[in-house]
Amino acid sequence: xxxxxxxxxxFLTWLDFSRDEIEAMLDTxxxxxxxxxxxxxxxxxxxxxxxxxxxxxxxxxxxxFEAGMTQLGGHAHYIDAGxxxxxxxxxxxxxxxxxxxxxx
Numbered sequence: 535x536x537x538x539x540x541x542x543x544x545f546l547t548w549l550d551f552s553r554d555e556i557e558a559m560l561d562t563x564x565x566x567x568x569x570x571x572x573x574x575x576x577x578x579x580x581x582x583x584x585x586x587x588x589x590x591x592x593x594x595x596x597x598x599f600e601a602g603m604t605q606l607g608g609h610a611h612y613i614d615a616g617x618x619x620x621x622x623x624x625x626x627x628x629x630x631x632x633x634x635x636x637x638x
Contacts, residue, residue, distance in 0.1 A: 580607035584638070585637040586611065
């Protein structure tokens, strides 16, 4: 894997990244996929938590993120708007602030 650090960066569009950064992302994805196919442990997210807040149900997105976190050694928490405080009027921003203190 590359020494390129993308820590703290958000992925909104490819245009936000240099060619070297994009190549580092693709190289990392290729390496992780190779390890997955060989059934090699690659728990780069070990002991990390992903909080997923969904306003609408999304089976494929939810499943792909949960499977990815499991394969990378982490854990995904599914939260939907209907069973969270959002359904009682809490803002998405406030919910995000609270969830960010529990996740990575």
